[in-house]
Amino acid sequence: MERIALFPGSFDPITRGHESIIRRALPLFDKIIVAIGVNADKKSFFPSEQRKAWINELFADEPAVEVIEYEGLTVDVCRKHNANYILRGLRTSADFEFERMVGQINKKLDQDIETVYLLTMPEYTTLNSSVVREVYKHGGDISQFVPVTVKHRRVAPKE
Amino acid sequence: MERIALFPGSFDPITRGHESIIRRALPLFDKIIVAIGVNADKKSFFPSEQRKAWINELFADEPAVEVIEYEGLTVDVCRKHNANYILRGLRTSADFEFERMVGQINKKLDQDIETVYLLTMPEYTTLNSSVVREVYKHGGDISQFVPVTVKHRRVAPKE
Amino acid sequence: MERIALFPGSFDPITRGHESIIRRALPLFDKIIVAIGVNADKKSFFPSEQRKAWINELFADEPAVEVIEYEGLTVDVCRKHNANYILRGLRTSADFEFERMVGQINKKLDQDIETVYLLTMPEYTTLNSSVVREVYKHGGDISQFVPVTVKHRRVAPKE
Amino acid sequence: MERIALFPGSFDPITRGHESIIRRALPLFDKIIVAIGVNADKKSFFPSEQRKAWINELFADEPAVEVIEYEGLTVDVCRKHNANYILRGLRTSADFEFERMVGQINKKLDQDIETVYLLTMPEYTTLNSSVVREVYKHGGDISQFVPVTVKHRRVAPKE
Amino acid sequence: MERIALFPGSFDPITRGHESIIRRALPLFDKIIVAIGVNADKKSFFPSEQRKAWINELFADEPAVEVIEYEGLTVDVCRKHNANYILRGLRTSADFEFERMVGQINKKLDQDIETVYLLTMPEYTTLNSSVVREVYKHGGDISQFVPVTVKHRRVAPKE
Amino acid sequence: MERIALFPGSFDPITRGHESIIRRALPLFDKIIVAIGVNADKKSFFPSEQRKAWINELFADEPAVEVIEYEGLTVDVCRKHNANYILRGLRTSADFEFERMVGQINKKLDQDIETVYLLTMPEYTTLNSSVVREVYKHGGDISQFVPVTVKHRRVAPKE
Numbered sequence: 001m002e003r004i005a006l007f008p009g010s011f012d013p014i015t016r017g018h019e020s021i022i023r024r025a026l027p028l029f030d031k032i033i034v035a036i037g038v039n040a041d042k043k044s045f046f047p048s049e050q051r052k053a054w055i056n057e058l059f060a061d062e063p064a065v066e067v068i069e070y071e072g073l074t075v076d077v078c079r080k081h082n083a084n085y086i087l088r089g090l091r092t093s094a095d096f097e098f099e100r101m102v103g104q105i106n107k108k109l110d111q112d113i114e115t116v117y118l119l120t121m122p123e124y125t126t127l128n129s130s131v132v133r134e135v136y137k138h139g140g141d142i143s144q145f146v147p148v149t150v151k152h153r154r155v156a157p158k159e
Numbered sequence: 160m161e162r163i164a165l166f167p168g169s170f171d172p173i174t175r176g177h178e179s180i181i182r183r184a185l186p187l188f189d190k191i192i193v194a195i196g197v198n199a200d201k202k203s204f205f206p207s208e209q210r211k212a213w214i215n216e217l218f219a220d221e222p223a224v225e226v227i228e229y230e231g232l233t234v235d236v237c238r239k240h241n242a243n244y245i246l247r248g249l250r251t252s253a254d255f256e257f258e259r260m261v262g263q264i265n266k267k268l269d270q271d272i273e274t275v276y277l278l279t280m281p282e283y284t285t286l287n288s289s290v291v292r293e294v295y296k297h298g299g300d301i302s303q304f305v306p307v308t309v310k311h312r313r314v315a316p317k318e
Numbered sequence: 319m320e321r322i323a324l325f326p327g328s329f330d331p332i333t334r335g336h337e338s339i340i341r342r343a344l345p346l347f348d349k350i351i352v353a354i355g356v357n358a359d360k361k362s363f364f365p366s367e368q369r370k371a372w373i374n375e376l377f378a379d380e381p382a383v384e385v386i387e388y389e390g391l392t393v394d395v396c397r398k399h400n401a402n403y404i405l406r407g408l409r410t411s412a413d414f415e416f417e418r419m420v421g422q423i424n425k426k427l428d429q430d431i432e433t434v435y436l437l438t439m440p441e442y443t444t445l446n447s448s449v450v451r452e453v454y455k456h457g458g459d460i461s462q463f464v465p466v467t468v469k470h471r472r473v474a475p476k477e
Numbered sequence: 478m479e480r481i482a483l484f485p486g487s488f489d490p491i492t493r494g495h496e497s498i499i500r501r502a503l504p505l506f507d508k509i510i511v512a513i514g515v516n517a518d519k520k521s522f523f524p525s526e527q528r529k530a531w532i533n534e535l536f537a538d539e540p541a542v543e544v545i546e547y548e549g550l551t552v553d554v555c556r557k558h559n560a561n562y563i564l565r566g567l568r569t570s571a572d573f574e575f576e577r578m579v580g581q582i583n584k585k586l587d588q589d590i591e592t593v594y595l596l597t598m599p600e601y602t603t604l605n606s607s608v609v610r611e612v613y614k615h616g617g618d619i620s621q622f623v624p625v626t627v628k629h630r631r632v633a634p635k636e
Numbered sequence: 637m638e639r640i641a642l643f644p645g646s647f648d649p650i651t652r653g654h655e656s657i658i659r660r661a662l663p664l665f666d667k668i669i670v671a672i673g674v675n676a677d678k679k680s681f682f683p684s685e686q687r688k689a690w691i692n693e694l695f696a697d698e699p700a701v702e703v704i705e706y707e708g709l710t711v712d713v714c715r716k717h718n719a720n721y722i723l724r725g726l727r728t729s730a731d732f733e734f735e736r737m738v739g740q741i742n743k744k745l746d747q748d749i750e751t752v753y754l755l756t757m758p759e760y761t762t763l764n765s766s767v768v769r770e771v772y773k774h775g776g777d778i779s780q781f782v783p784v785t786v787k788h789r790r791v792a793p794k795e
Numbered sequence: 796m797e798r799i800a801l802f803p804g805s806f807d808p809i810t811r812g813h814e815s816i817i818r819r820a821l822p823l824f825d826k827i828i829v830a831i832g833v834n835a836d837k838k839s840f841f842p843s844e845q846r847k848a849w850i851n852e853l854f855a856d857e858p859a860v861e862v863i864e865y866e867g868l869t870v871d872v873c874r875k876h877n878a879n880y881i882l883r884g885l886r887t888s889a890d891f892e893f894e895r896m897v898g899q900i901n902k903k904l905d906q907d908i909e910t911v912y913l914l915t916m917p918e919y920t921t922l923n924s925s926v927v928r929e930v931y932k933h934g935g936d937i938s939q940f941v942p943v944t945v946k947h948r949r950v951a952p953k954e
Contacts, residue, residue, distance in 0.1 A: 001186065003186075024273055025273075027160065027162075027243075027273075028187070028244070028273070028275065072456045072457075073453065073456045073457075073458050076458075084186070090259075092733050092736075093255050093729075093733065093887075093888050094734075096252050096255040097252055097410050097411065097412040098412075099278075100278055101410075101449065104278065104280075105444055105445075105449050105453070107280070108444075108462060108463075109453065109459075114183055114186075114187070114277065115277075115278065116275055117276040118273065118274075118275065118276070119258075119259055119262050119263065121263075121266070122917045122921065123917055123918065125740070125917055125920070126740035126741055126917065127741075128737070131737065135741070138709045138712070139708075139709075140712075140745060232929075232935050235935075251411075251574050251577075251578075252410075252411050252888075253574040253575075253889065256887050256888065256889040259887070259921065260921045260926065261926075264921055264922075264930070267921075267939060268935060268936075281441055281444065282441065284440055284581075285440065285577065285578045285581035285582055285585075287578070290578065290582050294550065294582070294586070297549045297550045298550075299553075299586060300586075303585060319504065321504075321505065342591055345478065345480075345561070346480065346562070346591070346593065390774045390775075391776050394774070402504070403505070408573070408594070411570040411573050411574055412730065414567070414570050414573040415570055415728050415729065415730040417596075418596055418728075418762065419728075419762045419764070419767065421596050422596065422598075422599055422762035423762055423763075423767050425598070426762075426780060426781075427776060427777075432502075432504075432505070432595065433595075434505065434594070435593070435594040435595070435596070436593065437577055437580050437581065437584075437594070439581075439584070569896075570728075570729050570888075571889065571892040571893075599758045599761055599762065600758055602758055602761070603896045603899035603903075605896070608896065608897075608900050611868075615867045615871070616867075617871075617904060618904075621903060637822065639823065660909055663798075663879070663909075664823070664880070664909070720822070721823070726912070729888040729892055732885070732888050732891040736885075740914065740916075740917055743914075743916070750819055750823070751913075751914065752823065752911055752912070753885070753913070753914070754909065754910075754911065754912070755894075755895055755898050755899065755902075755912070757899075757902070
């Protein structure tokens, strides 16, 4: 059976931490579907088309990576795309507590889907999209936090 | 490339938590090597032959599981057995902090070996071998904590 | 002196975890007052009458359980209802840090009121009302997470 | 049914943190049995008779407190003394993780025994017997850490 | 070189915990700049002039304490005021995880600025401004949580 | 008043993490005393003369660093050497819980001594002396974990 993993997140924007997890997980799976969560109730900072374009460009040469947008329960999206694994990165023990809750609920909703965790590399442990947005909003330089495809010229944020 | 995972531990004795991690990880890997740590400096409670026999019997029908004893650095054993993955279970955030330290050191010692984590199922979160030994030593019933192949008749512990 | 405990929460909706804590605590107290927090500033998902009805129905045969709605400081509600104990469940260490803060502030506001904690059972460790709401909103099946009295037919949420 | 709690520990020596937990829990229980763990394998610092004498003297005027020594599984001692509750103090989230493991194992060994937790008061959060012993060994003043009945004149420690 | 520290926060309102950190850090630095964060997007509870006045009055006799308002990245404010240190208090391990993320991002944004941490005193571990506001809103007595200069008469909050 | 900090530890051996903390703290203090704990009860891996020589050589050009050996309570050594600060590095939240306990006990033993914490740099977060010893014992390469002055040729360990 093919090993297909879903990597869900808001990727608002994708960080070097996300990129590193995907690249390290590639040998483990036959396909990785990067699933950009779109939430009708919660405005994102960057438009979803922009977030998707950055990831597509980043993995343009990597046929095993596919990028989708999704709404709804993660396990439903997994089933729709035949993904039998969910991939997640773990950074801190605060992360861990949250991920454990989500992972065990997903297991209860569909016990055939396993969540597989990789540790983020130490240099990316403090990185998350919300910090990147904060630096960006105040005009700081985010180039060391995001992949090269995330253009540093200012795009107009949604709000 | 084959996906071979090493699952290192002292398994003194193997618990239902260990068993569950191995069974859930089997579809993800082509082979899982259960590696029983043997430490010249630190006495185990059950003899290593006993610990190995319990695991071998438990996975007798599962050709993708192999059981070995080892001493030394985990990454060295991985290289010797062509394992490109280390498999670990995560139970609590205390676990997480410890596993992160070990995982990142292993990554520094050999960056081609990835450690892959699964969450233990909620019912096994509180289980570890040291608790099982404690209950066993005081004559408590350990049958709900260990796989069926771990015989409940008292074997003479080493010390 | 009678031992009366207040069990405060938003119960939006009550989960099997809440139910389990109340049932296990019943032998310890002469009365348990389930106190549904009503917050003028923060919209709830289910109307408070609905939340109250579910709990009342669940404990219809249990005279030691009383259900009230409240607003304001927990210690003030305790004093008003002669409760000398606050009952709380602990699930994770993230919970613990939060509960410790709240518990110690309450102790400073009224040192005659003790907060008593029970651990949630392992199978309910990952359950909380916000996760239940999330599953519910996306049309998932919440019956394994909530007591039988929480009807699964869709009630119209407030917002 | 009487509410009898067992408060197990090594009390090597009893600290002001222990004393505070017992005094605060007294209104909740009809009897509290302070159970001094005696472990054949692990030498204590102060002799068990000394540890017991300190606690007995401290609660001489409190008929609801009883002091015993015990060996073996905590749940076995509970059953022997008709205790249906185990009482524990929680200081830090590291404590919490450990106590959760122990509490859930005890629940599995005897589901009729509930463990009830109180938070230690902030001023005792950093106190534990091992720190007290360390200060004592190096000739520091331990009087602010232990109840008045723990005499400050040097008793000859066991080892 | 002068040792100048920036102590950033929202101080909405300043608590006894904040006051204690500043007083204990004074001998370590030649100047401490208390920097009140003003966030255009996020309404504060007390007006910034009020927050500033309380702190100014509190340290009226302390020439080494200066109070400013700021917006934007903390490292930018440090550079503008020649502060080579950021001062922070640590209360709980939840705090720690958050502070580590912020501290390491700041280090990446400007590696010449060091963040220096003090532990809050045990009696202030559970105190934070949001708890103080909650008690205040419900008419509770906040005098034990805030410095004497924070007047207890009700000022009209912003919202 | 001079700002003198004591940096206590076993340094068995000193790691790059220790070195980094000392170098980063140098501008904050007029003198840093690296204090090697010598414990009569607990055998070290490397002899204390060796541990001291490595540190002395590492900071040979740095007159503000002094190296001593000590036994007993840290606050007593501080007083003896006129150190009014204790310097510590924080790596993980597990560290934090332990350091908080030690820090608050030290504060109770002598409230004129402040403990000042720096975060370890992300790349050293997983490093500690016990891991280095483990790698060393099994013949692994420790050069990326220790300062250059820690010779990699095998010295005969004590035991």
